[in-house]
Structure formats: structure tokens, C-alpha cells
Amino acid sequence: MSVEEAKKRAAEESSKLVKDGMVLGLGSGSTVAKLIDILAQKLGTELTELYVIPTSYDTEFLARQAGFKVVSLEDHLPELAIDGADEVDREFNLIKGGGGCHTREKVVDYSSQELVIIVDYTKLVEKIGLNKPIPVEVLPFALRPVRKKLSEYGKVVLRYSSKGKLGPVVTDNGNFILDLYYGKEVENAESLEISIKAIPGVVETGLFSGKKVKKVIVGYPDKAQILSK
Template identity: 45%
Template sequence: MANIESKRRVALAALGHVKDGMVIGVGTGSTVSCFIEILGERVREGLKILAVPTSHQSAILLAEQGVPLTTLTEHPSLDLVVDGADEVDLDLNLIKGGGAALTQEKIVASATECLIIIVDSSKVVKRLGETRGVPVEVIPMAWKLVKYKLEKKGAKVVLREGMGKAGPVVTDNGNFILDVNFPEIRNPDNLERELNSIPGIVENGLFVGLAELVYVGNDKDLKVLRKK
């Protein structure tokens, strides 16, 4: 697990891209929470930006830090987006959705040409799917049907249960999350399209070709992965 210094290191690196007058997207997760805290410090020191959050969680954290919020309705094109990831391969493809915010995260990520990902070194893998499954957001009435269709393709599928509550996790969009483990992910691009072609699936946690650069932190230093 990443320590606070590692998270702060990558958060500061991402903050170096944020300039006065920008409209930025802000993701969800523990590493991004560190970024939000530092961003709030800079805003209180005079940095003038607007932020589009990807979840209720990040919206609350941004507001608590005094960062002005806006929406994609008002600003459909963003200067940059800072987000985390659950896995990153060497081609900068991602698995996201551990925090169940994958649909809004992908929408916001698509609104910029500069998606910056901040992670610790444990999130870097040779091939997606090595350490976790692919989160899939589904319409509640269709979850069992989608599970059945994916299991027919050889996947192991689990309905994500809530922590501290009975029943499934419910996303900000009112949907359920399936965590889908495939025997092997050879072509993330094809799999992303294939998943979204199944009726009932709203979006999936494969982010292919979206990240511009990834800051990877560990206990001692910082590594930068750039889009080839």
C-alpha cells in the first residue's frame, strides 16, 4: 500500500500542470484525495481554477477545500484531468472503477486531451487484469442477465456488495457494479467495445488510449510514463 509521501509526490507532480484560469477535471480515490488537499492549499493561496468532479465524493472533498466547482454543461472541454487508476499497463491503458465512479470518470476523461494519472508503483502491470477484475456498471434490472452473458464467455462475475450496508453498491448514477475477472485480457480495446455492446451495460472500467501521462510514485522517487 502506498504511503502518504508517495501519494503526495505524484499529487505535486500533477499539480505542476495546473495553471491559473484552467478548468480541470478531478477524479476519485485516495491518491486523488491527496491531490485535492494540495490543490485546495494552492487555491487558498490565490490559484484561480474551476473543477469538474467525477463523483459525489470528489465534489464534497473539493468543496471542503474551497475549490470552485463547475460542470461539463458549462465547460464541455477541459484543460486537463487528474485521476487515479487501479491498474496501468505499459501502453498506459487503465482499469478504473474501484471506487464505483467509472462512468463519470470516463465521461470527464473524454472531455480533455490531457488525462494525467497518478498512482503508486503497485498499480503498474504488464497486462491488464493481473491484480483485479474489470468493473462494469449495469442497469439494476439487467445485472443478472449481464452476469449470465459474461459467464458464458468464461468470465467470473461478482455483484459488488456494499460495505457497512446490506445489498449491492449503488453508483452515483443509481446503477450496480459487477466485478468481472477474465482468464486473460489480450486486447483491451476490443474487450472495451465488446463489453459496451451488451445491453444493460452502461460503461466498463477499461480506459484505453485516454491517458496522456502517468506519474508513478514509490517510497523513494517518481517515475513518468508517457503515451507512445
């Protein structure tokens, strides 16, 4: 329960950044789901209208159920994006994509005026890459050559669903995910992000270099800590 409480603390703190009438980019995952619940409780009181750009079908369903107005990047660019992470280091480099949504998350996050990351304390590390795999979304047509090239960086595993569905995980974009187990600390996230993205057939990587992130809100069971650049 302590981790769940920590997620709630981070979500509560980030909700203070959301203003009435704002266009908000909403990430995916369990901590963002808690943020949606908190914002839904404010709708009709502190918030009269909220326009959201979701990064996954799951987030879109939750946002619609909450009563938010769902819009697209064709309509608006987000003023603020709030997203989670699988790992974040002290330089604000991220690994995302445990839920398979990192491509849409990166599009929304990088197009936002401001990006804030919310995590529980277990996700904060000194350096990313040692414990969590780096998800790489890949065109099914290019699966074999991409897997071969990625293997130069570490162990590569095609992701399968753990919920009984047969076959590999298929993203909201209709692609597969290769998990790259880098096996060591990432010293230069931006360089590695660019190198992997340059492989023909790679759609996007779950590496997010820290240059875009303005704040990281870390939840603990009894408080939330705001880390800023």
C-alpha cells in the same frame, strides 16, 4: 506508510500541471484526494481560481471544502483531467472503478483535452486484467442477462458494500456494479472495452484503453516518475 508517501509524490508532481484559472477534471480515489489537499494549499497564492469538474459526489464534497469552484460539463469541457487507477500497464491501459465511479470518470476523462493518470508504484503492471477485476456498471433491470453474458469472459460477482450497508453497491447513477474477474492478461484493451460495452444493459466498463492517456505519473516513496507516450 511507503505507499501513502508514494501517492503523495505522484499527487505533488501532477499538481505542477495545474494552472491558475484552469478547468480541471478531477477523478476519484485516495491519490486524487491527496492532490486536492495539495491544490487547496496553493489556493490564494499560486492559484487564485480553479474550476473543477468532479467525477463523484465524494470528490465534489472535497473540492467544495477546499474552496474550488465546482462546474459541470454543461458549463465547460476540462482542459486537463487528473485521475487515478486500480491498475495501469506499460501501454497506459487502465482498470478503474474500484470505488464505483468509473462511468463518470470516463465521461470526464475522455472529454478532456489532456488526461494524466496518477498512481503509486503498486498499481503499475506489465498487463492489466490478471489481478484486478474489471468493474461493469449495469442497469438494475438488466442485471441477470448482463451477468449471464459477462460470464462468458470470466467469473462475475455482484459487488456488495463492505461498510455494513445491506444490499448491493449502488453507484452515483443509481446502478449496480458487476466485477468481472477476467483471470488473464488483457491483450487488446480497446477491443474488450468495446465488446463489453456492447452488451445491452451495460452502462459503462472500468476498462480504459490507453489511446486517451498522455502521461502516467508513478509515485515511489522517494520520487515520482513521469511516463509519456
